[in-house]
Amino acid sequence: MGLRLRDTIGRQLRELRYEPTAKRIRAVLNGVTVVDSDRAVLVWEPRRVVPTYAVPAEDVAAELSPQPPGAARADEAGDVGFALPDVTTMRVLDPRVPFSVRSTEGEPVEIRTGARSAAGFLPADPDLSGYVVLDFGGFDRWLEEDDEIVGHPHDPFQRIDVRRTSRHVRVMLGDTLLADTRRARLLFETMLPVRYYLPPEDVVAELRPSTTTTYCAYKGEAAYSSVVIADGVLDDIAWRYDEPLVDASEVRGLMAFFDERLDMVVDGVARPRPVTPWS
Known part of the structure; x- marks a missing residue:
């Protein structure tokens, strides 16, 4: 009997998972490099969908305290x-x-240098004995070798692909047309729904720039827009990457919409609205 890989991934989410990396990992806090390790591992706690780094405690040049x-x-x-x-x-x-x-079981710790601190965690699992799991967002900068990374470490088992398509794509809210194109680029990302990135000139709805921004470890910083409709405003319903990371360079400046809350009609067929953390 065949095995669907997505089902396997779903079952593994219940477990504490880890994977060694060959990269040199450094983290900066309060202007000081407090982590410098070539023995790091990626760690996913149960139900976590993105990894963070763990390093041997002796590779942390700061005070560790409960x-x-x-x-x-x-x-x-x-x-x-x-x-x-x-x-x-x-x-x-x-x-x-x-x-x-x-x-998962373990002991939370504080990593302190000067007046600043970040959170860590000493997992009870024997396979990670001696390692401290680090709060990625608690540090000022992260470097893999000499390149800075944002958002979270890359999952080595996840990827994105961007493909051009001439299929007829319309973005609808009920009977209201928001965008219409045959020049979309499709972004495929592991375990997430396909996203449709459209030339801004093919968006017919009125867009209102937002101050909201988010960071994606694979795509970079996203700038959001709201859509003005007859009944009001759909806040932060669309986004774009003006300066994307290398993997997402093909969607630079293009607009994508949350089809969790809108309808994507592709070649005349409405796609089901996906259910995701952004629904």
Whole structure:
């Protein structure tokens, strides 16, 4: 009997997972390089969908001390997180869920240099004995070799692909047309729905720039726009990458829409609205 890989990935989300990396990893806090290691591992706590780094405690050049009581919060009931039904029936923990939410046993610690500190975690799992898992967002800068990374470390088992298409793509809200093109570029990302990136001149709706920005480890910094419709405003419903990272260079300046809340009609057929953490 065949094995669908997505089902395997869904089952593995229940486990504590790790994978060594050959990269030299450095982290900067308060202007000081407090982590410098060529023995790092990528760690995914149960239900976490993106990894963070763990390094041997001796590769941390800062004081490690227990966190104050109550600083970490366990999620034993599994009621924190977001739906990703195409992958698993569990609620997943995406990057918006704080590092302090624990889904495995261990000891939370504080990594301090001067007046600044970042969070860490000493997992109880024997395979990670002696390692401290690091809160990616708690540090000022991260370097893989000499290149800075943002958002979170790349998952070595995940990728994005961008492909041109001449299919007829329309973005609709009910009977209201928001965009119409035959020049879309499709962005395929592991375990996420396909995204349709459209030339801005093929967007017929009125766009209102937003101050919202987000960071993607694979694509870079996204700038958001709201759409003005007859009944009001759809806040932060579209985004673009003006200075994308290398893997997403093909979608530079193009507009994408959250089809979790809109309808994508491709060659006359409306696609089902996906259910994701952004629904």
